Amino acid sequence: MKTRLAIVFGSRACEHDVSIISGLQALYAADAQKYDAFPVYISREGEWFVGDALRKMEFYKKPDWGAVRRVFPAGKHGKLALMDAQEHKGLFKKGEPDVLADVVMPVLHGMNGEDGTLSGMMEMWGIPYTSSGVLGSSVGMDKIAMKQLFRGCGFPILDWLGVERNQWFEEREAILDRVEKALAYPVFVKPANLGSSIGISKAEDRQALSDALDVASSYDRRLLVERGLTNFKEINCAALGYANDIEVSATEMPTSWEAFLSFDDKYLRGKGAKGMEALARKIPAPVEPQVEARVKELTRAVFSALDCKGVARVDFLLDEVSGELYVGEINTIPGSLAFYLWEATGLKFGALVDKMVEYALRASQDKRQSVFSYDSSILQRGTGKA
Incomplete structure (x- = not known):
């Protein structure tokens, strides 16, 4: 059947x-x-x-x-x-x-x-x-919570600050001062709970920072301001699995003439009807073997830390000046389900669907082994009165 x-x-x-x-x-x-x-x-x-x-x-x-x-x-x-x-x-x-x-x-x-x-x-x-549970999905969506978890796990991340929308509206100059004291330009301003680069702006001075916070605040209540890199490459890698059964994909390096990948780069310039599959990219990412190995190691670690399930993609930034590698974010339901990264390893899209369904059924079976009821006499003893 x-x-x-x-x-x-x-x-x-x-x-x-x-x-x-x-x-x-x-x-x-x-x-x-x-x-x-x-x-x-x-x-x-x-x-x-x-x-x-x-x-x-x-x-x-x-x-x-x-x-x-x-x-x-x-x-x-x-x-x-x-x-x-x-x-x-x-x-x-x-x-x-x-x-x-x-x-x-x-x-x-x-x-x-x-x-x-x-x-x-x-x-x-x-x-x-087939997707990640409530924990991994919610933390993977909120960039501020995500950064806090990454920092707690010791993953390499760029310096950042969180800003509340109402706080920004009421204390604009104080917020600008706080950001400039903590972070050097350029910075990126992002809505905490959006993906696909929507609402993200790069700021290289105080006026641009103010404008960027205005843009981001129209999309979300929580805003992330993150230190930007001047010379960098983006590297992405996907993970697939459940619990301690995790495998990682090939790496990729998206290519664009913009300072960062905008929504248009990801979905419009690349023949949008094909989604992320059509984005200009190099697979595998043209990096040193030790960098690729570190990307895959961190991809597996991030996937595990958020207790993810199914397929997820982790995005990294490589500083071309210092050689430092930073974890950017995780996408718990990546565009096109990142199938192109798996096909580069020999795993076809149909087989990827098979594995995702398999992990969904395994997780459901595991859940059924947990106890969800406890016999208690509290209702018999209670009167319902304060």
């Missing part, structure tokens, strides 16, 4: 469109002999939809809502149940769910998905899912 695999993408996030591309790539890659894979689209308004029309990119360019069905998710006996949510049916209409899924593959980028919200939903219902 085939595994019913729900591939979930879209959602209320700035990376909504990128998620659609990544989701359809995963859908096409899933082996039809093993899986009954189907798309589950979450709109920008947070509504869930199913239907064959969602398999085609043309739908998202000009949506025909009459060709798809709105559903609401629920858990049923360890499976994802997608119930018909059309108004004429009624919320509490009796009957079997319209769609059941054995395993969920979240291919969501950014907030309201990659940040652990969907992981938490699946955990609550006991549904196997």
Whole structure:
């Protein structure tokens, strides 16, 4: 019997469109002999939809809502149940769910998905899912929490400061002074909870720093200001696994004429319909063997520290002047699921999907071995009165 695999993408996030591309790539890659894979689209308004029309990119360019069905998710006996949510049916209409899924593959980028919200939903219902858990997903989304964990683990990172949006609005000059005292220009200013380089600006003076904080604060409440490097190369590497079973991919060096990889670099200049796959890159990264070995060592360590699952990509910066290597960030649901890094090792996209499903099922089985109830007499003894 085939595994019913729900591939979930879209959602209320700035990376909504990128998620659609990544989701359809995963859908096409899933082996039809093993899986009954189907798309589950979450709109920008947070509504869930199913239907064959969602398999085609043309739908998202000009949506025909009459060709798809709105559903609401629920858990049923360890499976994802997608119930018909059309108004004429009624919320509490009796009957079997319209769609059941054995395993969920979240291919969501950014907030309201990659940040652990969907992981938490699946955990609550006991549904196997292919991405990292609540811990790894949430820490991997929030750049400030991520930096704090990296520092605690002793990973090499660039100096940084965290800023609250309200604090910035109320104490602008004091914040600028604090940043300039702690960090030398150039600096990068980033929303703490966004990916795909959205809202990120480089600042080389006080006015640019002020402008960058204004831009970032329009996207998030928490802002990260990080020391920038003048001469550097970016190196990326992916990890795949669960618990202590972790393997790492080939390395890559994205190439661009910009000071850093912008959203346009990642998804528009590189033929956006192909997602991260089409970004100009060198695989493997043209670096010294000891640097490549260190990148892979740190990739495995970061993946383990966040207790990640499935596939994740860790991004590094290599200072070309000092030779220092810095851990930048982890992407717990990377664009295109980083399949191109695995294909460079001989692991095809379809086989990557197989491994992700395998780890999802293993993690779910492990979870079922834990105790979730405890017989207590507290309710019998209590009166309910303060």
